[in-house]
Amino acid sequence: MEKTSKITIKDIALQTGLSCGTVDRVLHNRPGVSKKSYAKVMKVIKALGYEPNIYASLLAQRTVRVIVILLPALKKGEFWELAESGINRGREFALKLGIDVQKVVYDEYDIASFREACEKVLAMKPAGVVLPPMFKNETLLFVDKLRQNNIPHVYVDTKLESNDYLAYYGMPIYQSGYLCASILTDNKPAKEVAIVRIQRDKHGQSDPTMNRREGFIDYISEHFPECRIHNVFINPTQPENIDNILEEFFSANPQVDLIAMFNSRIHLVASFLEKHRDRNYHVVGFDNLDANKAALRSGLVSALIAQRTGDQFYSAISAITDFLIFGRTPANRDNFMPMDILTRFNVEYY
Amino acid sequence: MEKTSKITIKDIALQTGLSCGTVDRVLHNRPGVSKKSYAKVMKVIKALGYEPNIYASLLAQRTVRVIVILLPALKKGEFWELAESGINRGREFALKLGIDVQKVVYDEYDIASFREACEKVLAMKPAGVVLPPMFKNETLLFVDKLRQNNIPHVYVDTKLESNDYLAYYGMPIYQSGYLCASILTDNKPAKEVAIVRIQRDKHGQSDPTMNRREGFIDYISEHFPECRIHNVFINPTQPENIDNILEEFFSANPQVDLIAMFNSRIHLVASFLEKHRDRNYHVVGFDNLDANKAALRSGLVSALIAQRTGDQFYSAISAITDFLIFGRTPANRDNFMPMDILTRFNVEYY
DNA sequence: GTGAAAGCGCTAACAT
DNA sequence: ATGTTAGCGCTTTCAC
Numbered sequence A, B: 001m002e003k004t005s006k007i008t009i010k011d012i013a014l015q016t017g018l019s020c021g022t023v024d025r026v027l028h029n030r031p032g033v034s035k036k037s038y039a040k041v042m043k044v045i046k047a048l049g050y051e052p053n054i055y056a057s058l059l060a061q062r063t064v065r066v067i068v069i070l071l072p073a074l075k076k077g078e079f080w081e082l083a084e085s086g087i088n089r090g091r092e093f094a095l096k097l098g099i100d101v102q103k104v105v106y107d108e109y110d111i112a113s114f115r116e117a118c119e120k121v122l123a124m125k126p127a128g129v130v131l132p133p134m135f136k137n138e139t140l141l142f143v144d145k146l147r148q149n150n151i152p153h154v155y156v157d158t159k160l161e162s163n164d165y166l167a168y169y170g171m172p173i174y175q176s177g178y179l180c181a182s183i184l185t186d187n188k189p190a191k192e193v194a195i196v197r198i199q200r201d202k203h204g205q206s207d208p209t210m211n212r213r214e215g216f217i218d219y220i221s222e223h224f225p226e227c228r229i230h231n232v233f234i235n236p237t238q239p240e241n242i243d244n245i246l247e248e249f250f251s252a253n254p255q256v257d258l259i260a261m262f263n264s265r266i267h268l269v270a271s272f273l274e275k276h277r278d279r280n281y282h283v284v285g286f287d288n289l290d291a292n293k294a295a296l297r298s299g300l301v302s303a304l305i306a307q308r309t310g311d312q313f314y315s316a317i318s319a320i321t322d323f324l325i326f327g328r329t330p331a332n333r334d335n336f337m338p339m340d341i342l343t344r345f346n347v348e349y350y
Numbered sequence C: 001g002t003g004a005a006a007g008c009g010c011t012a013a014c015a016t
Numbered sequence D: 001a002t003g004t005t006a007g008c009g010c011t012t013t014c015a016c
Helices: A009-016 A020-027 A035-048 A054-061 A081-096 A111-123 A136-148 A173-185 A208-223 A239-252 A266-275 A290-297 A309-326 B009-016 B020-027 B035-048 B054-061 B081-096 B111-123 B136-148 B173-185 B208-223 B239-252 B266-275 B290-297 B309-326
Strands: A063-072 A099-106 A128-131 A153-156 A167-170 A192-198 A228-234 A258-261 A282-286 A303-306 A334-336 A340-342 B063-072 B099-106 B128-131 B153-156 B167-170 B192-198 B228-234 B258-261 B282-286 B303-306 B334-336 B340-342
Touching (some): A009 A020, A054 A309, A054 B054, A081 A099, A081 A309, A099 A111, A111 A136, A173 A258, A173 A303, A192 A208, A228 A239, A266 A290, B020 B035, B081 B099, B081 B309, B111 B136, B153 B309, B173 B258, B173 B282, B192 B208, B192 B266, B228 B239, B258 B266, B266 B282, B290 B303
Parallel strands (some): A063 A099, A063 A128, A128 A153, A153 A167, A282 A303, B128 B153, B192 B228, B192 B258, B258 B282
Antiparallel strands (some): A303 A340
């Protein structure tokens, strides 16, 4: 409980024979300072090891800034809902530091709605933006505008190589597929594997599952070159057909006992699995959606690989507030979150 | 970048007809306020949705408080070293809020050194204390003194049922043993298992491995009632003997192919395993020490269960700063951290 | 270009 | 028990 005794602007003003106002101008690179004064102030700042007091600064400024989270609409039970907790935690944290956090959402299947959302964000003149880059080209255009306005942005989930982002928080996608394969095969001879995939037309959307699939296939061909990999396509918009498709495929291929899925919808195969518990399928999926966890608990799914989606957003928000308030860029630009392996036995504590 | 228009203490003073000083007193539960005034102020605070401005508060206080972390000396390559990163992150965070974080260490095998450390901590008049309760009775005495001085404390790693702690951050110990068994047996018939244990005399130390062992044994007897569990004792202070002891045991029990260890020292059996790669032991241990991760990478150990030790400390520090600055008690008193399953394939991203 | 001074919202010491 | 007031260190007019 000791008093602090730090160097202040006043000290610098006295030492340089200038006034607080001028020192402040120098500190913030504001115009209207002679070269002479500028140099003098800088010298004394260095000499005295002056550190500005952010509290005093923030108090005097009394402006409220906003960080925008630009992401697909959060639908109940679907992937992006996992972001919510992290966003809320981030908002709570940021609010205490005088920064607001607001969501702007769009339809992840509708590029026009994305463009609209981008406009909306720019109009808000945010102090920073957090976003998963869903539409690659559109996103590049958008972040370029952000750059022009000196608005930092942080990627979550996936990243683009735009080279002007403040930070990235996500899972190592390729490796996650590799890990998935290792868990699925359990390092024991694998003969035939089915990858269940989603049928959807993509309009230039970045597809994280592609990299993941690569990692998966690489593991399999490295470890079980003779293993055959099947692809089964289902359509989530026609749930009533899923079981039929699966029935058909698996009765035609009774040797297949390993199943993997690279998006967050492994729960879609749960009802099929339920009907064929006797076949002892070994199943691995991704992401801790409630429906997926239920399938895990009931033993239909062996393992889930989760990626702390909430934490990604929370970290992203923290990174921006840190940058805005303390002027600190994150220690690492690319931050790979852990891949969490969930089984029946640790899922309750996740 | 809009101006803030928030409710201030002054507003409350006006509304209540009292002065800023009194409002401040109420806000901080300082003595010298009549019940009437107190109630009036509280009512208006609620009504107006007043939120204190931490910047103004911190600026005006200009005192530096300290949170003490009381823990065993961090030895290179040993368990407590894992706490370091979290402590450092916590310190960095807390410093920005004007709170310092300092470590006080003791010898975890020497109760006298613990007592000494406790005295030292009390002499520092800390604003809060974070500690793993290594010596049960001594710790209870210590936290009682803290309570008398209104110093909040947070448990990490293990907790005591002292009922006066602010929060606890740790792993669910029993479940971790259960999980360990499930990974080790991989749900396949288990015949004989060896638990490698550490020989040391305990002076009333709380033993987290005991609960963990219980969970392990419960899983085994639930799933493989006929499975035999062996105990092998090694002594880390005599590393030269470890290999001999293991050689002796495993040649006498050649049927044993599953090995588990409940403390952080699975790396001690690595050299033995290296010599007998042909026997394909299936080995599961705890904690992500560098030496353990090396054993994992080289395939000697199949899996490690890790507990985010750093995060436990970081969370603990955050909880205390939150309490001190924002007056907020944590949402949950007992916080169980995830149990992370590490394999060769996800360890690089941990 | 530069200085003076009035706050920002809160705390704490001193009055009453 | 309550009010008054002088700061905390910085920003931001406004004047010169």
